[in-house]
Amino acid sequence: MKKKEHKECMSALLPVRDTLDVIGGKWKLLILISIWEGNKHFREIERSIPKLSTKVLSKELKDMEENQLIIRTVLNGFPVRTKYTPTEHSKTLKKVILELQNWGINHRKKIFGDKSEKDNSISI
Amino acid sequence: MKKKEHKECMSALLPVRDTLDVIGGKWKLLILISIWEGNKHFREIERSIPKLSTKVLSKELKDMEENQLIIRTVLNGFPVRTKYTPTEHSKTLKKVILELQNWGINHRKKIFGDKSEKDNSISI
DNA sequence: TTCAATGGTTACCTAAAGGTAACTGGTTAC
DNA sequence: GTAACCAGTTACCTTTAGGTAACCATTGAA
Numbered sequence: 041m042k043k044k045e046h047k048e049c050m051s052a053l054l055p056v057r058d059t060l061d062v063i064g065g066k067w068k069l070l071i072l073i074s075i076w077e078g079n080k081h082f083r084e085i086e087r088s089i090p091k092l093s094t095k096v097l098s099k100e101l102k103d104m105e106e107n108q109l110i111i112r113t114v115l116n117g118f119p120v121r122t123k124y125t126p127t128e129h130s131k132t133l134k135k136v137i138l139e140l141q142n143w144g145i146n147h148r149k150k151i152f153g154d155k156s157e158k159d160n161s162i163s164i
Numbered sequence: 165m166k167k168k169e170h171k172e173c174m175s176a177l178l179p180v181r182d183t184l185d186v187i188g189g190k191w192k193l194l195i196l197i198s199i200w201e202g203n204k205h206f207r208e209i210e211r212s213i214p215k216l217s218t219k220v221l222s223k224e225l226k227d228m229e230e231n232q233l234i235i236r237t238v239l240n241g242f243p244v245r246t247k248y249t250p251t252e253h254s255k256t257l258k259k260v261i262l263e264l265q266n267w268g269i270n271h272r273k274k275i276f277g278d279k280s281e282k283d284n285s286i287s288i
Numbered sequence: 289t290t291c292a293a294t295g296g297t298t299a300c301c302t303a304a305a306g307g308t309a310a311c312t313g314g315t316t317a318c
Numbered sequence: 319g320t321a322a323c324c325a326g327t328t329a330c331c332t333t334t335a336g337g338t339a340a341c342c343a344t345t346g347a348a
Contacts, residue, residue, distance in 0.1 A: 205327060
């Protein structure tokens with residue numbers, strides 16, 4: 041019976057993996073937040089995040105579109121402009137991010153005995 | 165003012181990064197769950213997770229000890245045995261994992277239009 | 289005409305994560 | 319003595335994520 045329980049746990053981890061794939065990596069959350077903040081255009085998003093390269097941004101935006109976190113619209117007009125807008129689905133991530141943030145703050149206290157009670161409120 | 169808000173967001177992501185470092189990677193959650201389930205010894209944990217190598221397990225257990233998720237005890241006796249036990253701190257992760265799992269389940273529905281209402285309850 | 293801006297793509301390289309397998313030192317069972 | 323168990327370590331290799339920089343086609347401004 042123990043083995044069965046274990047296998048159930050493993051399959052229960054699949055959705056967890058999915059979520060980690062969506063928000064994991066060095067840039068995904070930065071890009072998502074930038075778009076939530078109102079940055080709409082490719083170069084605008086790129087400039088809003090220091091050290092982010094066009095190549096990585098391009099790839100991550102495609103991923104995020106596939107995951108229905110953003111919608112890509114090509115505006116007719118010249119020069120060609122694209123617009124990236126966040127979906128409602130993307131906003132359901134805020135709760136998850138908040139949970140990750142809270143645990144991280146607590147964890148830091150646990151590890152470093154950080155007694156400084158700074159204002160750590162999120163402002164996404 | 166917008167720039168300032170953005171920087172605040174970035175620093176708010178630091179604890180998020182911390183959490184993702186703790187639970188990210190291919191094996192960390194599997195190992196943690198295995199220990200939560202009651203597996204205590206090195207080979208026992210190793211055998212409980214298919215395809216996990218001793219090298220990776222060894223490294224991850226060290227990380228997890230540093231992050232105070234587990235306690236490593238060397239039992240005096242021969243052959244030398246070690247015991248890994250989960251901390252209370254590690255258990256505060258369950259809520260986070262549940263949140264990740266719920267979002268992942270919902271996300272899958274969104275992406276694949278999965279209408280099958282399976283029992284997806286977690287049993288950690 | 290040359291420069292900068294638009295939204296990207298391409299080729300090449302580095303660093304980190306993870307996989308493979310042999311090996312250590314010690315003990316017990318056959 | 320030899321095989322198998324314990325808890326790991328070490329050296330080497332592959333795969334993936336990400337970084338660097340040049341480049342494409344298009345337009346409008348100087």
